[in-house]
Amino acid sequence: MSETLNLKLRIWRQPGPDAPGAFTEYDAPGIPTDASFLEMLDMVNERLIDKNEVPIEFPHDCREGICGTCGVMVNGQAHGHEKNTAVCQLHMRKFNDGDMIEIEPWRAAAFPVIRDLVVDRSALDRVIEAGGYIGVSTGNAPDANEILIPQEVAETSMDAAACIGCGACVAACPNSAGQLFTAAKLWHLNSLPQGQAERFRRTEAMVETMEEFFGSCTNHGECTEACPKGISQDFIAYMNRDYIKSKVYNRKLAGQKN
Amino acid sequence: MLPDSKVPEGPIEDRWDDHKFKMKLVNPANKRKFKVIVVGTGLAGASAAATMGELGYEVEAFTFHDTPRRAHSISAQGGINGAKNYQNDGDSIYRLFYDTVKGGDFRSREANVHRLAQVSVDIIDQCAAQGVPFAREYAGVLSNRSFGGAQVSRTFYARGQTGQQLLLGAYQAMMRQVKTGKVKLHTRMEMLDVVIKDGHAVGIVCRNLTTGEISSHSAHAVVLATGGYGNVFYLSTNAMSCNVTAAWRAHRRGAYFANPSFTQIHPTCIPASDEFQSKLTLMSESLRNDGRIWVPRNRDETRRAQDIPESDRNYFLEEKYPAFGNLVPRDVASRNAKTVVDAGFGVGPLKNGVYLDFADAIARSGRETIEAKYGNLFEMYERITGEDPYSVPMRIYPASHYTMGGLWVDYNLMTTIPGLYATGEANFSDHGANRLGASALMQGLADGYFVLPYTIGDYLADKLNTDPVDTGDDAFTQAEADVRDRIKAFLEIKGTKSPDYFHRELGKLVWDHIGMARNKNGLEKAIGEIRALREEFHNDVRVLGTAETLNQSLEKAGRIADFFELAELMAHDALDRQESCGAHFREEHVLDDGEAKRDDVNFQNVSAWEWHDHDTRQSKHVEQLEFEYVIPSTRSYK
Numbered sequence: 001m002s003e004t005l006n007l008k009l010r011i012w013r014q015p016g017p018d019a020p021g022a023f024t025e026y027d028a029p030g031i032p033t034d035a036s037f038l039e040m041l042d043m044v045n046e047r048l049i050d051k052n053e054v055p056i057e058f059p060h061d062c063r064e065g066i067c068g069t070c071g072v073m074v075n076g077q078a079h080g081h082e083k084n085t086a087v088c089q090l091h092m093r094k095f096n097d098g099d100m101i102e103i104e105p106w107r108a109a110a111f112p113v114i115r116d117l118v119v120d121r122s123a124l125d126r127v128i129e130a131g132g133y134i135g136v137s138t139g140n141a142p143d144a145n146e147i148l149i150p151q152e153v154a155e156t157s158m159d160a161a162a163c164i165g166c167g168a169c170v171a172a173c174p175n176s177a178g179q180l181f182t183a184a185k186l187w188h189l190n191s192l193p194q195g196q197a198e199r200f201r202r203t204e205a206m207v208e209t210m211e212e213f214f215g216s217c218t219n220h221g222e223c224t225e226a227c228p229k230g231i232s233q234d235f236i237a238y239m240n241r242d243y244i245k246s247k248v249y250n251r252k253l254a255g256q257k258n
Numbered sequence: 259m260l261p262d263s264k265v266p267e268g269p270i271e272d273r274w275d276d277h278k279f280k281m282k283l284v285n286p287a288n289k290r291k292f293k294v295i296v297v298g299t300g301l302a303g304a305s306a307a308a309t310m311g312e313l314g315y316e317v318e319a320f321t322f323h324d325t326p327r328r329a330h331s332i333s334a335q336g337g338i339n340g341a342k343n344y345q346n347d348g349d350s351i352y353r354l355f356y357d358t359v360k361g362g363d364f365r366s367r368e369a370n371v372h373r374l375a376q377v378s379v380d381i382i383d384q385c386a387a388q389g390v391p392f393a394r395e396y397a398g399v400l401s402n403r404s405f406g407g408a409q410v411s412r413t414f415y416a417r418g419q420t421g422q423q424l425l426l427g428a429y430q431a432m433m434r435q436v437k438t439g440k441v442k443l444h445t446r447m448e449m450l451d452v453v454i455k456d457g458h459a460v461g462i463v464c465r466n467l468t469t470g471e472i473s474s475h476s477a478h479a480v481v482l483a484t485g486g487y488g489n490v491f492y493l494s495t496n497a498m499s500c501n502v503t504a505a506w507r508a509h510r511r512g513a514y515f516a517n518p519s520f521t522q523i524h525p526t527c528i529p530a531s532d533e534f535q536s537k538l539t540l541m542s543e544s545l546r547n548d549g550r551i552w553v554p555r556n557r558d559e560t561r562r563a564q565d566i567p568e569s570d571r572n573y574f575l576e577e578k579y580p581a582f583g584n585l586v587p588r589d590v591a592s593r594n595a596k597t598v599v600d601a602g603f604g605v606g607p608l609k610n611g612v613y614l615d616f617a618d619a620i621a622r623s624g625r626e627t628i629e630a631k632y633g634n635l636f637e638m639y640e641r642i643t644g645e646d647p648y649s650v651p652m653r654i655y656p657a658s659h660y661t662m663g664g665l666w667v668d669y670n671l672m673t674t675i676p677g678l679y680a681t682g683e684a685n686f687s688d689h690g691a692n693r694l695g696a697s698a699l700m701q702g703l704a705d706g707y708f709v710l711p712y713t714i715g716d717y718l719a720d721k722l723n724t725d726p727v728d729t730g731d732d733a734f735t736q737a738e739a740d741v742r743d744r745i746k747a748f749l750e751i752k753g754t755k756s757p758d759y760f761h762r763e764l765g766k767l768v769w770d771h772i773g774m775a776r777n778k779n780g781l782e783k784a785i786g787e788i789r790a791l792r793e794e795f796h797n798d799v800r801v802l803g804t805a806e807t808l809n810q811s812l813e814k815a816g817r818i819a820d821f822f823e824l825a826e827l828m829a830h831d832a833l834d835r836q837e838s839c840g841a842h843f844r845e846e847h848v849l850d851d852g853e854a855k856r857d858d859v860n861f862q863n864v865s866a867w868e869w870h871d872h873d874t875r876q877s878k879h880v881e882q883l884e885f886e887y888v889i890p891s892t893r894s895y896k
Binding site: 032034085089121129130134135144145150157 | 305308309312323324325326327328329330332333342344380382383384385386387388389391392393394395396397398399400416417419422423426429430431433434436437443445468497498499531532534535536537539540607638641642643644707708711756758759800802803807808809810811
């Protein structure tokens, strides 16, 4: 049996998108150190139900750090203090007996609160919809080995593609910028030979859609620090370079009308 | 009566091509006149929605997640099979077909499996073209690894995140169609009923999970790509929200449910650490390539694992299966672990695991080699358990992972309800009684990219110039009323126990009696206990809050109610199938050496169950299976 902790929690409760929210304090005694952070919240909820109190809504699904559903601010840090770790993989042994833990939803204008700790992140889908794909319809593909991709290129592309779309980068950013998310998808696709035909069209469309929803990047680097997959801020530089180029490439050629 | 399975005749290599030629077509200009609903946006759903949108159909895609990219396909680690023979090691479409039929222990349709192997090749091409960052060699060609149940290297992978990358590929392809307006995406919408009119599926009823609004949606055809039911075990490697509701609602409206007792238990998961445990985490099967599985010979062993001398260790797989050793198939590895744990030899604080030991591998190849191969898995293990697997052996135990059973479908992937299709893990069709590694991703994408978009035209062609049924029709209003009543009932029970309590208790019953090993007494006992617990659930569950906001307890209650009914059917199916095959192991049906004893004379078939009503047991229909190419033999791994 694992050891247990007695904790105090301050949790953001908000009944609905338009209702005001506030912190509520809860005692959480006897939390096993082997429990994950979300299992701790499960236990708190079970106890609330026992007392006939409405449980806390929090986002979660795979609990393996890959689906990107979960994400809350833990003591002001997106996904908590453990580096490269989504909050579902954060375990209670990383806390101490007697700790006060403050739990809030992602805070960003682009992510309105739905209820308690659950927010609406559909703005991220809008960015992908704008151009986050390679436009090859089913059946159009050549033999997979006809497209040779040097290992280093495939690996760097994969580093960017590892993004789980949780939105921690936005939540951690003082400007609520969506640069790391957008740049990761752009570098995944723009670095590959298959992605070249649409490269500049994609970049322009995704960046400008991103700007409709999110704040501006001022290079704080909080995004990379908070990212559960450790996605590098360097991709933002690549995105900015491609965006400037896109403004030249995407101009109509001389002699074309409009 | 089961409808015709529509399996084509002729040489196996030609069946799919002949069938495609014979099916009716919808001409490109007419496709926009048809509306198709796709429920679920995992690999099977997103790929189908994208492809049908590209073809010109009007598609409406529904997911209960906040975005399609959350679907549980994303958690698949290892890879996807494709019979490319890039390694020049003798692979072929026929060999993949052969391995899959044999791996399924001769309980799948040959024609379906051959088609799967055929299109596996196109899937790899399609995914590479979409920009899925598969692992590459220095020269830029694709890398492969080998996987359980195969003697060739045909598994394509993207680090340990193959499912994620394939799902993102399908999701992005679908979002491209959302942009063009061909696919209309509905997120946070849970399907709670299928609507049937004149025997045909004409639409669905959904609940908006944010506002609680109930709405009807009509179409010319409905596709369920809603995944498997492994969460009936409560503790499983499935994501928390995976459930059987969509498939079960369809079952209750007339779709037959096939082979419900065929559920796969994966041998290498991290054992539960306490009662509060909410889910189990899978560690890739590839660990068995280098790790040695053992338990102490002494039940009361108190020494640390590393201090126990060789003479006091029981390497039970290596001793029993010298030829395959630690690499026996999933079902065999799982059952043997259960046997030693049940006998009191389990390790760890709860004595509920077996050791998976890398000490020899580290001594032989060096820590760096092991780290390069499995570093991310070791890190994940350390994060969850707080133990360092480089110095202390891992503890593992089997867990529910995948369900081979599902809605019965014909060769066209249509259920017994005309116009209702089931794809991916939601159907029963391709894996028989046991699924081989790296085949789930393959099947989801095969159905969505390359099978359904063709076969659905055969049904739609006859409906040209007919409108979808109006959502004001009685069939819709009645279904909506049923859904509202169910929701209201859960909120009005005002009992004393949480939905999770009932799910946990149900899971224990299913695990103990309908898990890795089953017997008549246990199954009969389980049926009685499941019924009693279900009764208690409907009288004593406590669902707080209202139906008009996000309410995860309410969502859970509905899903658990359906799990109860499914669990009972699983027990009936397991009781009825008086043989051992693949993942279904009946303790009464074993060979002299204790291995599974298949009964091909009486059970070379698919059981397909028909719903009647609450008080009448489902009745069974049988689809006989024919094996013309892969001749049934006893699997032996000794």
